[in-house]
Amino acid sequence: MKSGKPRITAQIAGRALHPLLRPFAVGYFLTACAADLIYTQASVFVRHSVPEFADITEWLLIAGLVMAVLAAVVALIDLLGERQFRDLPDLRMYAAGSALVMALEMYNLHLRLSIGADAITPTGLILSLAATLVLLVTPSQNWARMYR
Numbered sequence: 066m067k068s069g070k071p072r073i074t075a076q077i078a079g080r081a082l083h084p085l086l087r088p089f090a091v092g093y094f095l096t097a098c099a100a101d102l103i104y105t106q107a108s109v110f111v112r113h114s115v116p117e118f119a120d121i122t123e124w125l126l127i128a129g130l131v132m133a134v135l136a137a138v139v140a141l142i143d144l145l146g147e148r149q150f151r152d153l154p155d156l157r158m159y160a161a162g163s164a165l166v167m168a169l170e171m172y173n174l175h176l177r178l179s180i181g182a183d184a185i186t187p188t189g190l191i192l193s194l195a196a197t198l199v200l201l202v203t204p205s206q207n208w209a210r211m212y213r
Contacts, residue, residue, distance in 0.1 A: 074146030083143060086136040091200055093129030094170060097122045098193035105186050119182030122189070126174040133167050155204040162203025169196040 100122045107118075140163075144150045153159075173192040176184040 082139040090132035097125035098197045101190045101193045
């Protein structure tokens, strides 16, 4: 691997786009998981009196998926544009973890759109927790270090 900073292909105003987009996707997914936890702990009476709360998680998942797709496209542009990114030791784990999170959240969103609020307990919560766990264990330090 060459020393020095890699040439970042996907940038705007001299700033790399991937480290600007990925935290939004992660934040939306983590917030959806937190909202699922709150929803599952609410009593049955509260759930039925405020059904809009379940809609919030759908919007969080949609926003997270949009940002994740944008981050993936930008990461692919950087990956194809600079060899130093391709030489990262944990690149495959990072890509696989990101793809797994997107697949889990797409399925989670599909269930919510087809079943409604009933999909949150317990399946939606389990999917949100699984995606959060994958986000936590996916190595991203080397990837983030390349942008500094």
